Amino acid sequence: MKEGKQAAIITTAIGELYEHELDVEMVPQASGDDVWVVARECRYNGNDPVKLDLIRQFMEATGRPNVIRRDVWVTIKRGQAAQAEKGN
Amino acid sequence: MANSAGICTSFKQDILNGLHAFGASVIRGATTKDAFKMALYLTTASISPATTAYSATNEVSSANYTAGGVAVTNATAPTTTGTTAFWTPSASVAWTTVTFTTDCAFLYNDTSAGKNAVASFTFSSQTVTAGNFTLTMPVNDSSNALIRIA
Numbered sequence: 001m002k003e004g005k006q007a008a009i010i011t012t013a014i015g016e017l018y019e020h021e022l023d024v025e026m027v028p029q030a031s032g033d034d035v036w037v038v039a040r041e042c043r044y045n046g047n048d049p050v051k052l053d054l055i056r057q058f059m060e061a062t063g064r065p066n067v068i069r070r071d072v073w074v075t076i077k078r079g080q081a082a083q084a085e086k087g088n
Numbered sequence: 089m090a091n092s093a094g095i096c097t098s099f100k101q102d103i104l105n106g107l108h109a110f111g112a113s114v115i116r117g118a119t120t121k122d123a124f125k126m127a128l129y130l131t132t133a134s135i136s137p138a139t140t141a142y143s144a145t146n147e148v149s150s151a152n153y154t155a156g157g158v159a160v161t162n163a164t165a166p167t168t169t170g171t172t173a174f175w176t177p178s179a180s181v182a183w184t185t186v187t188f189t190t191d192c193a194f195l196y197n198d199t200s201a202g203k204n205a206v207a208s209f210t211f212s213s214q215t216v217t218a219g220n221f222t223l224t225m226p227v228n229d230s231s232n233a234l235i236r237i238a
Binding site for chain 2: 029037039064072075077078
């Protein structure tokens with residue numbers, strides 16, 4: 001996401017939109033003892049017919065829901081270990 | 089002080105630094121550390137601890153994603169605490185403005201001719217849409233580091 005002194009511009013699957021045109025939601029994902037995952041989903045909240053048509057085309061082409069930008073953070077809480085067969 | 093049996097802790101650290109070769113090894117051109125990369129794979133891939141080397145088969149593809157993945161920042165040398173040797177990349181691994189679905193990251197040695205495998209990491213299937221994908225590294229200690237020889 002680009003930060004500006006005025007309205008922030010967000011890159012999405014249908015082009016660049018102003019931040020206020022988007023509903024942004026942080027969505028915790030299935031995680032476990034070793035990993036923690038969080039996603040940020042952006043949905044268009046306006047009524048511009050051109051943009052709505054682009055979203056419709058995007059959804060039809062990809063089969064994906066009305067999320068035009070999705071960021072993911074995977075935090076590896078614990079990595080992988082090789083265990084010596086006979087510890088010391 | 090009694091004698092005791094076990095793998096030497098210094099040996100575990102030496103393994104991470106490539107100082108031992110019980111089998112046929114490679115001619116190293118320099119004493120500098122190797123370069124490592126992290127690649128991402130589709131949910132249909134079969135990456136596992138049995139994987140021996142990097143392969144582009146079933147690797148994700150997207151604008152702004154280059155086959156082979158991205159370089160891992162390696163500013164912190166392997167070290168030991170107690171009887172465990174460990175190493176963790178010194179920065180997160182990230183891709184910007186990408187679109188793909190993945191559930192696996194694969195760490196490998198990009199300097200080695202065979203692109204030898206190091207480790208695989210899995211997580212719940214995630215779709216990134218025109219967004220950023222960031223792998224944040226664990227605390228670099230004997231309990232949590234990305235690579236540990238315990």
